[in-house]
Amino acid sequence: MVGARTFPGNLYDVHILSAQLEQTRILLEDVGREPKEVIVDLGFRGVDQNNPNVEIFHRGKCQSLTRKQRRWLK
Numbered sequence: 797m798v799g800a801r802t803f804p805g806n807l808y809d810v811h812i813l814s815a816q817l818e819q820t821r822i823l824l825e826d827v828g829r830e831p832k833e834v835i836v837d838l839g840f841r842g843v844d845q846n847n848p849n850v851e852i853f854h855r856g857k858c859q860s861l862t863r864k865q866r867r868w869l870k
Contacts, residue, residue, distance in 0.1 A: 799823045813843050817850060835868055 799819050803812055813836070820831050833851045841856055853865055861869075 813840055814846060817847060
């Protein structure tokens with residue numbers, strides 16, 4: 797985990813991932829890196845098309861994940 801951000805109200809997970817990735821990019825600016833892979837829970841299903849530069853892993857994709865990626869989820 798690189799950073800954590802709070803959001804007012806009770807927002808659905810799909811709406812907060814891009815804002816969280818933006819904060820992570822800001823925190824990683826000094827290092828010169830960007831997030832490439834994100835491990836999330838099932839609330840983030842369907843956000844792949846909104847974040848094309850980031851590979852999103854969650855339990856719902858288990859059939860298409862490699863063995864190493866499945867270990868990350870554990």
